[in-house]
Amino acid sequence: MKFIDSYIKNLRPEANWFEKTESTGLGIRVMPSGNKSWIYRFTMNGKRQKMTLGKYPGISLKQARELQNKAQNLKEQGINPVEFEQQQKLREENTVKKLMLAWYEGYAEKNRKKPLQIKQQIEMDIIPLLGDMELEKIQARDITKALDTIVKRGAPIQANRVLSSLKQAFNYAVSRGTLQQNPAANIRSRDIGGSEKPRERYLSLDEIKILWDFLDSDKNKISLNIKNALKIILLTGVRTAELRLARWSEFDFDKSIWTIPAENSKGAIVVKIHLSHHVKKLLIELKETNSSPFVLPSLDDQIPLSDNAIPRAVKRIQKRVGIPEWTPHDLRRTFATQLGETLHEL
Numbered sequence: 001m002k003f004i005d006s007y008i009k010n011l012r013p014e015a016n017w018f019e020k021t022e023s024t025g026l027g028i029r030v031m032p033s034g035n036k037s038w039i040y041r042f043t044m045n046g047k048r049q050k051m052t053l054g055k056y057p058g059i060s061l062k063q064a065r066e067l068q069n070k071a072q073n074l075k076e077q078g079i080n081p082v083e084f085e086q087q088q089k090l091r092e093e094n095t096v097k098k099l100m101l102a103w104y105e106g107y108a109e110k111n112r113k114k115p116l117q118i119k120q121q122i123e124m125d126i127i128p129l130l131g132d133m134e135l136e137k138i139q140a141r142d143i144t145k146a147l148d149t150i151v152k153r154g155a156p157i158q159a160n161r162v163l164s165s166l167k168q169a170f171n172y173a174v175s176r177g178t179l180q181q182n183p184a185a186n187i188r189s190r191d192i193g194g195s196e197k198p199r200e201r202y203l204s205l206d207e208i209k210i211l212w213d214f215l216d217s218d219k220n221k222i223s224l225n226i227k228n229a230l231k232i233i234l235l236t237g238v239r240t241a242e243l244r245l246a247r248w249s250e251f252d253f254d255k256s257i258w259t260i261p262a263e264n265s266k267g268a269i270v271v272k273i274h275l276s277h278h279v280k281k282l283l284i285e286l287k288e289t290n291s292s293p294f295v296l297p298s299l300d301d302q303i304p305l306s307d308n309a310i311p312r313a314v315k316r317i318q319k320r321v322g323i324p325e326w327t328p329h330d331l332r333r334t335f336a337t338q339l340g341e342t343l344h345e346l
Contacts, residue, residue, distance in 0.1 A: 003028070005061050011036065026068045028056065038064040040071050044080055051082050094178060096138060097131035103169040113268050116245055117307065118165055124306045125150055125162050135179055143184050147192045154315050155308050156193030163192055202334040207323045208234065214321045224289060225296050225305060226313040228282045233328065235279050237335030239266060240328045244305050246295040248287065253280060 002022055011020070013034045021027035027039040038053035053059060053067045071081035100122045109115045129146035130138070143166060150159040166184045173179040203211065212234075214220055215227050229243055238260070245264045252259070253275070260271040275283070283295065292301035298309070310328050318325060 003061055008036070008056060008061055024068065025072070026064060038067070040068045040081075042072070042075055042081075044075060049080075049082060051085070094135045095131060096133045096135060097127050099135060099173050099178065100126050100131070100165075100169055103172045107172060108165075108168075114241070114245075114263060116263075116304070117161075117241060120304075120307055121158075121162050121165050124308065125158070126166065135173060138183050140183055140187055143187060144192065147187075151193055153308070153312070155311055158193075158308060160189040160193035163187060163189055201326055201330045203323070203326060203330065207326075208334065210321055210323060211317075214317070220320075222313065222317070224285065226310060228286055229296055229305075229310060230314075230328070230331065232279055232282050233331045234335060235276065235282075236273055237332050238273060239332060240310055241307065242271075244296055244307065244310065246304075247293050248295060249293070251275070251283065253284075256280065
């Protein structure tokens with residue numbers, strides 16, 4: 001017997017399940033419920049074996065033949081197709097993505113001071129660049145290539161942070177027997193993002209005026225999130241991450257106080273920031289435009305703006321306003337240098 005489409009389609013269920021098989025070993029199993037599944041029966045090393053190929057009609061007759069031919073080719077090479085499929089599924093399950101999520105849930109979320117930043121590294125950088133790679137196959141060159149991609153977009157410090165997380169996650173896998181060795185162990189941050197030397201750059205009053213006028217322009221085509229974020233950093237001296245991760249629940253507008261929780265501050269301590277009238281106005285503008293729990297939400301309003309969104313915007317702004325190179329963190333240094341006094345007069 002050789003199957004044809006109409007024959008398979010017209011098979012009717014009976015009180016007990018039954019099978020119909022071709023001479024090639026391709027078969028169809030029909031259950032009392034009416035469900036039909038493709039199977040492949042073969043003999044290997046003197047033993048009769050069965051391999052399930054998938055359900056009909058999700059898998060068509062043509063597709064079932066292709067799967068059966070692949071299995072038969074493996075058999076002719078001395079490879080058991082059932083065992084090969086099991087090993088393939090295991091390899092697919094042991095991916096960088098699965099490891100990173102397991103490490104985050106099993107360790108980072110509970111033990112790291114700023115787990116949300118780690119989560120964003122995983123979602124925004126690691127999974128897109130390395131997530132589908134099999135753990136057994138990933139090598140140092142794959143990791144450095146991914147890190148170079150982050151550096152090329154102008155985020156060398158972020159590349160160093162991602163490298164640190166990868167090293168810890170791979171060590172986590174080694175300790176649990178999922179990996180034999182850490183493929184990132186010999187990669188140094190100085191060879192990726194470079195040494196993180198303290199910067200001394202801050203904006204002069206003239207540069208601040210140029211930037212502020214640009215942000216106020218109706219023609220700058222910059223989102224309100226970015227525009228107000230840069231102004232708030234200039235007026236408060238907070239770190240970019242402290243603002244980016246801020247929730248509305250941290251603000252008491254009646255008392256003009258912003259309480260930054262320990263998990264979002266660099267020193268892992270609670271920090272209280274006084275809100276000037278100007279800063280409150282900027283915050284209220286943001287609050288009126290979104291229903292997110294975050295002050296600066298991403299497109300998905302249940303998660304905050306990504307950690308590279310503001311640096312990317314700053315690079316675009318630099319090209320348009322003609323101010324020598326500066327970073328979002330330089331705005332914080334600018335606040336400290338200028339003491340914020342003159343800024344409130346702008």
